[in-house]
Amino acid sequence: EDQVTQSPEALRLQEGESSSLNCSYTVSGLRGLFWYRQDPGKGPEFLFTLYSAGEEKEKERLKATLTKKESFLHITAPKPEDSATYLCAVQAGGGADGLTFGKGTHLIIQP
Amino acid sequence: NAGVTQTPKFRILKIGQSMTLQCTQDMNHNYMYWYRQDPGMGLKLIYYSVGAGITDKGEVPNGYNVSRSTTEDFPLRLELAAPSQTSVYFCASSEYRAHTDTQYFGPGTRLTVL
Numbered sequence: 338e339d340q341v342t343q344s345p346e347a348l349r350l351q352e353g354e355s356s357s358l359n360c361s362y363t364v365s366g367l368r369g370l371f372w373y374r375q376d377p378g379k380g381p382e383f384l385f386t387l388y389s390a391g392e393e394k395e396k397e398r399l400k401a402t403l404t405k406k407e408s409f410l411h412i413t414a415p416k417p418e419d420s421a422t423y424l425c426a427v428q429a430g431g432g433a434d435g436l437t438f439g440k441g442t443h444l445i446i447q448p
Numbered sequence: 449n450a451g452v453t454q455t456p457k458f459r460i461l462k463i464g465q466s467m468t469l470q471c472t473q474d475m476n477h478n479y480m481y482w483y484r485q486d487p488g489m490g491l492k493l494i495y496y497s498v499g500a501g502i503t504d505k506g507e508v509p510n511g512y513n514v515s516r517s518t519t520e521d522f523p524l525r526l527e528l529a530a531p532s533q534t535s536v537y538f539c540a541s542s543e544y545r546a547h548t549d550t551q552y553f554g555p556g557t558r559l560t561v562l
């Protein structure tokens with residue numbers, strides 16, 4: 338059974354204080370690992386897809402990395418508008434398979 | 449290009465009532481999905497479809513039904529609502545690619561069953 342564990346469950350940072358969110362996974366044949374951002378009352382918003390160990394992707398203050406067992410979402414010099422819940426999900430080998438999600442990390446950036 | 453749209457945004461049902469959650473996408477994606485999200489839990493897959501006329505069960509299909517008569521629409525049907533179906537429901541769509549296929553989500557429907 339595919340599993341995704343995210344840590345920490347919640348994280349409070351000061352504006353400008355960099356940190357990392359962790360996503361540990363077990364999956365039979367990783368097809369892709371996804372990061373989404375979810376604001377209260379909204380649907381998940383796509384951030385990144387990572388396909389293979391060693392891959393990295395960046396977008397503004399966010400950088401996602403992937404190893405064979407986990408992924409990290411690094412947040413550099415965050416701003417209050419980065420406050421959200423960040424979701425990690427994996428897709429197994431099948432082409433149409435749904436995503437297996439973690440419970441998310443609730444990030445709060447204080448001004 | 450509206451992406452994935454869902455209606456209604458909110459709904460309150462009484463136990464035993466039925467309803468259909470609507471989902472439409474305008475990206476010409478062949479794959480569509482229904483998830484539910486409960487407080488403090490990850491999203492769980494209910495049903496998915498790889499194209500018109502083809503649907504399959506996900507992790508938590510009991511109490512739900514789906515149909516896919518067109519590429520654009522993928523409605524989710526609750527026949528006999530139960531309190532355990534109180535949740536936020538998200539529809540998603542993706543386009544098959546050789547490598548992987550990013551799923552794009554709608555804004556969700558918040559359903560309460562009393």
